[in-house]
Amino acid sequence: MKLQLAFFRWQLLFYAVAAGLAAVSPARAQTPDEGKLPYRQQPIDYFGPETNDAIARLQARLEKHEVRLEFREGQGYLQSLLEALDVPVVSQTLVFAKNSVNARLISPENPRALYFNDEVYVGWVPGAPAIELSAVDRQKGAMFYTLRQQSEGAPRIVREESCLLCHASANAQGVPGHLVRSFLTDPQGNPTRGYSRITHDTPTAERWGGWYVTGDFGSLPHQGNLATALDLLEHERNPDGPGRTVDLRQRLGAAKYPVLHSDVVALLVLEHQLHLQNLLTRVNYEERLERRPVAAAGTVAGNPPQTVTETEERLVRYLLFVDEAPLESPVLGGSAFESWFSRQGPRDRQGRSLRQFDLERRLFAFRCSYLIDSPAFDALPAAARTRVYARLWKVLSAAAPAEPYDRLPARERRAILEILRDTKPDLPESWK
């Protein structure tokens, strides 16, 4: 696929600087290893023609007329594209902060809708000239594309370079990656103050600034749904109170969006998933570019014994949710996202799965990410993958693992090992 270079390049740069995205996040200190990695050079060759992701595969199928996209009044290719990419419409979340490309069009009355599955993300702003897309390439990380919303001519998905202005910043681990922020806005949706990188470690009280949130979240503190001057005023009066609810039908009308949700569980999963994918890309790049950062404390067995790198240790910690922010109130999604997500499996002999939700005190019942089963994890360079597996094994199989892994009780660690043994085909021999 050809690269398209000049997609509103200057306009993008303007937004990137205005949104504080081109620079390092002011909200949280970055560690030095999060500098940008040279992804243009071999062996990464990010902009090289080779791609291995779901969107490039869809474009190839479009060219061979194996699949058709249907253009409909109002939403253009959106619904048809979601179907072709197997992305459920119930994964919809809505962000009204002007953080991204179509900032001019995004507002509390016209939020940007995001949809996702394990590998693909779709961004749609009503009235925007193009749909924004990204997908995980198992070797290259996040790949970016657009699809013009025009009914004439064959639909064509085009690879974009300019997106990396924001999407390869320190907030995406310095590799081509995904972003989630939480910024309070003014009533027009202009970001004012907040956090440039949200992960499952971020307390919910700091999340969802600039986003709508729907579902049942009891007294959970959060910054979502602060879209009007009145919302903001009331929040200012009681900043530590429970998060606000919103009636989207009233704010957006019934017809514009395919569904009227910005599901709280979808948001929680999205925030978990994006950061993990960025970490996987970072570990992959560091190994292949031979830019391994200083060793971390964790030594793994082998002959001779090896030490995981600092990034690999962060990956293991994140995979096992060791620093996850607790849910201070149980949550329940209001859309069918939860059931869609858990249905994906795979399940072990006892019917357990890493996609099983907890939603009482934390996100998942078993704290090992389902993305351990993703192509990007399996495609980690062999040396890095071996070290990560050995470190995971040491933590999961220990009678009493050292701090911080002692936060996972023995029973849960045993369950995780059992689920992985039943469901993950290519575990190292020593795990069986």
Ligand code: HEC
């Ligand atoms: C001005 C900075 C900026 C630029 C440039 C930008 N994005 Fe983003 N993008 C964001 C932010 C911030 C988010 C997180 C959601 C939000 O706040 O809107 C995001 C989210 C996304 C998502 C959802 C997955 C994710 O990473 O959260 C997709 C898909 C996406 N962008 C596609 C694109 C494409 C395609 C381009 C280039 C045509 C692009 N973006 C350019 C800032 C940017």
